[in-house]
Amino acid sequence: MFIGVDLGGTNIAVGIVDETSKLRYQKSKLTRNERKPEEIIKDITDLITEVIKDFGIINEEIEAIGIGIPGLADPKTGDVIECVNLNWRKVPLKKPIEKALGIPVFIDNDATLAGLAEYEAGAMKNKKSGVFMTLGTGIGGGIIIDGKIYTGANGVGSEIGHMIVGENDYDCNCGRNGCLETFASSIALINYTKKLMNEENSETIMTEKLNGDINNLDGKIIFHAAIRGDELANKAVDRLVKYLAIGIMNITSIIDPEVFVLGGGISKAGTFLVDKVRAEVLKNKYFKTLPVGNIVLAKLSNEAGIIGAAMLGKHNV
Structure with a gap:
């Protein structure tokens, strides 16, 4: 199983996706982007934890977490380079979530990842x-x-x-x-x-x-x-x-x-x-x-x- 996070300026959406690219369960909450990055990152971490628990599995059953952001990410470091909708610049995103959950985290642009979704399961x-x-x-x-x-x-x-x-x-x-x-x-x-x-x-x-x-x-x-x-x-x-x-x-x-x-x-x-x-x-x-x-x-x-x-x-x- 894999976790997908769609981080937007309005909503944070988190879902569990299986090996066949089928979305099995999802949950969302408001981003409230006027807050500090640390607060939003905590919300992402908490929502991932909720989704895993609600679906009835444990962290060890999740192979990886992917996060799409509406901006530029450094795929090597997992840092947000710039994200205008969130007013983020040079924000570490990968490391704090990996540290909290013990699951590998990968970051990329949301449109890029929508393209990957269409490649895996769409047009x-x-x-x-x-x-x-x-x-x-x-x-x-x-x-x-x-x-x-x-x-x-x-x-x-x-x-x-x-x-x-x-x-x-x-x-x-x-x-x-x-x-x-x-x-x-x-x-x-x-x-x-x-x-x-x-x-x-x-x-x-x-x-x-x-x-x-x-x-x-x-x-x-x-x-x-x-x-x-x-x-x-x-x-x-x-x-x-x-x-x-x-x-x-x-x-x-x-x-x-x-x-x-x-x-x-x-x-x-x-x-x-x-x-x-x-x-x-x-x-x-x-x-x-x-x-x-x-x-x-x-x-x-x-x-x-x-x-x-x-x-x-x-x-x-």
Whole structure:
């Protein structure tokens, strides 16, 4: 058995996962990220202990603990390098939990581990290589090559949201201009749609859902309008698709994976999104006679974080 911990800015989720990647039991609690790291780490340790006890096993039956964090981790030391959502910087995470529980602990980025989950039990299963792209507030990535996680020498190899794909009219939170997530994340989609609504006089059915306040706009409203044929909404979605396709082709030119898996909130647009992205990628591929990795939707949804973290433990013991 393995323990998976999905540490987020809002919730800490802990689960028991078996050898076949099946989530057997889980429990969660609020992160309360205004607290000191030591307090949150104690909560993680206590919650792991509760889950083991509730499931009716003992620590010795757990082979490893994996933890996914919404930031950068040093896979060698198990320290959190930086985690903006938690206001953590250079925080030891592996050592205090190992000391408290006597179980090996492994740390990595949460999007990377969601990719590992899709490799073990989801849309990448039975593939040798794949790239998971989580399209949410930002864009995260999980790269699997020959069945192994790839994060590079310094743990930033899967930060695909920060590849430069163009010049934008605002800078990314990382301080640079033109990052993929400033074109193809949910925030980017909302910002650009607001811009179009403010600058253009064309009618849009999106106003029906806003109750007079443009700040009520969200990705669901935009995609729902686009599916219904709204011109302005489709203009915004097509821009997102254009830059997402550029990102996919950039990755293809370096890794050439068998499959691209789209997850996160934007992926809830389903086949409408996938069909558009596939068409844009095929239109712009540079080796015209060669195939490009298949573009599919993620399968595991909210369970991916826990399963991927647990499988990190499995891959390391």
